[in-house]
Amino acid sequence: AQSVTQLGSHVSVSEGALVLLRCNYSSSVPPYLFWYVQYPNQGLQLLLKYTSAATLVKGINGFEAEFKKSETSFHLTKPSAHMSDAAEYFCAVSGTSYGKLTFGQGTILTVHP
């Protein structure tokens, strides 16, 4: 079985500051890991995914995440926050052959001017 824990339901940063959103996972098989972003009243947009290639994954909009097996973590970072980054972010894991995604509870990112 797979599970995801996102540490911090709300994160607030200033514009231009580092963004760090934390995700820890549990998986009985080698995982596939994802970060999605959701803007108000919209669906999910894929930011990046880890599928057992490079451990440092670069995504869209300047985001990246590092897979650390020893820490069972897949934290999302962005060096400099922009106002348009304000949204809810979801970490997800899958280890099944048919592709079921298990999502975390989400982290709402607020960016202050």
Next chain:
Amino acid sequence: ETGVTQSPTHLIKTRGQQVTLRCSSQSGHNTVSWYQQALGQGPQFIFQYYREEENGRGNFPPRFSGLQFPNYSSELNVNALELDDSALYLCASSVGQGTNYGYTFGSGTRLTVV
């Protein structure tokens, strides 16, 4: 290339009624999954269809059922609606049934049960 489109965008139903939600997959995608996202929660997997067959199901009762058509569009049917069924229902499509192919999500249908 068109994305995943869902209809309707919003829907209000009465407890005990039945509802059908629709999803058109992204062009070339043969796999579709449905998720339920309650307010303030992450999406929960309902089921997945691959080439018109259900090939995975989450912890949802049988009154949640689905169909995938030869053109790979899909329906989610919910019978005997309950208040707790109020949620955003998301459809996601993929070019294959494995997770490594990646999923494209639609904007969802907001269902309110009163």
